[in-house]
Amino acid sequence: KEPLEQTDPSSIPVKDLFPSGDFPEGEVQEYKNDNLWRTTSEEKREQERLEKPLYNDVRQAAEVHRQVRKYIRKYVKPGLAMVDICETLENMVRKLIAENGLRAGIAFPTGCSLNWVAAHWTPNGGDKTVLQYDDVMKLDFGTHIEGRIIDCAFTVAFNPMFDPLLEASREATNTGIREAGIDVRLGDIGAAIQEVMESYEVEINGKNFQVKSVRNLNGHSIGPYQIHASKSVPIVKGGEQTKMEEGEFFAIETFASTGKGYVREDLECSHYMKNFDVGHVPLRLPRAKQLLATIDKKFSTLAFCRRYLDHIGETKYLMALKNLCDAGIVQRIPPLCDIKGSYVAQFEHTIYLRPTCKEVLSRGDDF
Numbered sequence: 141k142e143p144l145e146q147t148d149p150s151s152i153p154v155k156d157l158f159p160s161g162d163f164p165e166g167e168v169q170e171y172k173n174d175n176l177w178r179t180t181s182e183e184k185r186e187q188e189r190l191e192k193p194l195y196n197d198v199r200q201a202a203e204v205h206r207q208v209r210k211y212i213r214k215y216v217k218p219g220l221a222m223v224d225i226c227e228t229l230e231n232m233v234r235k236l237i238a239e240n241g242l243r244a245g246i247a248f249p250t251g252c253s254l255n256w257v258a259a260h261w262t263p264n265g266g267d268k269t270v271l272q273y274d275d276v277m278k279l280d281f282g283t284h285i286e287g288r289i290i291d292c293a294f295t296v297a298f299n300p301m302f303d304p305l306l307e308a309s310r311e312a313t314n315t316g317i318r319e320a321g322i323d324v325r326l327g328d329i330g331a332a333i334q335e336v337m338e339s340y341e342v343e344i345n346g347k348n349f350q351v352k353s354v355r356n357l358n359g360h361s362i363g364p365y366q367i368h369a370s371k372s373v374p375i376v377k378g379g380e381q382t383k384m385e386e387g388e389f390f391a392i393e394t395f396a397s398t399g400k401g402y403v404r405e406d407l408e409c410s411h412y413m414k415n416f417d418v419g420h421v422p423l424r425l426p427r428a429k430q431l432l433a434t435i436d437k438k439f440s441t442l443a444f445c446r447r448y449l450d451h452i453g454e455t456k457y458l459m460a461l462k463n464l465c466d467a468g469i470v471q472r473i474p475p476l477c478d479i480k481g482s483y484v485a486q487f488e489h490t491i492y493l494r495p496t497c498k499e500v501l502s503r504g505d506d507f
């Protein structure tokens with residue numbers, strides 16, 4: 141059967157567009173250097189046939205990501221409230237992914253960090269922030285099917301003076317993706333990313349800057365229901381000798397800055413996430429006990445934000461949430477900021493190191 145046509149704005153769940161259950165493959169890249177044997181190995185091809193259900197889950201999540209961002213790019217304009225941008229995006233993800241509890245849905249809070257805020261900012265309820273013409277907004281959102289997460293981000297700026305800053309991150313991210321591969325040292329990827337990043341200079345409001353790669357932000361490996369697994373992918377040169385391995389998912393993301401190229405925690409926290417390696421903890425405080433039960437049921441180990449607690453009907457939860465954080469059960473993930481007045485751009489894709497090739501799962505015709 142032929143895939144059906146999506147409406148505009150999108151309304152049909154992606155799984156109904158692909159009745160065969162086979163979802164579009166991402167961009168396939170061959171591994172560099174001596175891994176070319178993998179492309180033709182019968183054993184490796186057989187291994188992939190056995191992994192087909194996994195590929196279709198994560199490819200469905202990737203197709204949802206592509207369709208949502210295609211609509212949102214047209215929708216975002218100066219003058220829109222940040223809350224409206226996030227809720228429009230989140231409602232579209234819920235529809236296109238056919239949200240179903242912990243089996244299919246939003247994977248983490250919609251990052252819409254502005255200007256010198258690099259990551260992990262989303263408005264809390266009641267926030268009045270409005271998007272401006274001169275803003276540099278990083279839209280970083282996640283989709284998942286059965287806990288298989290697509291973590292993918294792009295930057296929106298209306299003023300063309302920011303184009304070279306955006307291009308620096310976009311080219312650096314594509315360089316990181318090309319360098320990635322089985323047995324590649326994470327530190328070597330960081331060096332390649334930094335070299336591209338620092339080859340850019342930008343003029344903003346009459347001042348010249350050499351673009352810096354933010355040295356304390358990283359890409360990361362991804363596991364089932366675990367947005368950051370054990371490995372970090374540096375975006376500057378350094379000694380990281382750990383290697384990438386077959387069968388791993390990675391978020392390759394870079395951050396281009398006109399500031400210090402170094403971020404610190406600042407502003408009110410919105411993002412939270414259960415610690416992956418914390419088991420069952422007996423709690424006496426009734427509100428904390430009830431909130432933990434809700435988190436376990438609605439988010440499990442996926443990251444969430446205050447607006448998501450509002451969305452499921454939780455109220456007056458801040459003290460209980462503080463209790464869970466102080467007990468080490470939930471971690472705060474605060475906004476990460478370069479110096480005030482600077483600008484940061486980001487591009488991010490999720491890749492999978494398949495037995496026969498590297499698949500850029502979230503690649504679209506946009507970036």
Ligand SMILES: O=S(=O)(c1cccs1)N(Cc1ccc(F)cc1)Cc1ncn[nH]1
Pocket residue numbers: 248249251259260280291357358359360367368371372373391393411443444473
């Ligand atoms: O900075 S991270 O915490 C990190 C941890 C280890 C290496 S990188 N982080 C993981 C994450 C944390 C909270 C989220 F809601 C979503 C993701 C990277 C990231 N943020 C956005 N996209 N990707």
Ligand SMILES: [Mn+2]
Pocket residue numbers: 280281291292293391393488
């Ligand atoms: Mn991300």
Ligand SMILES: [Mn+2]
Pocket residue numbers: 291359360391393488
């Ligand atoms: Mn990421």
Ligand SMILES: [Mn+2]
Pocket residue numbers: 421422423
């Ligand atoms: Mn108990």
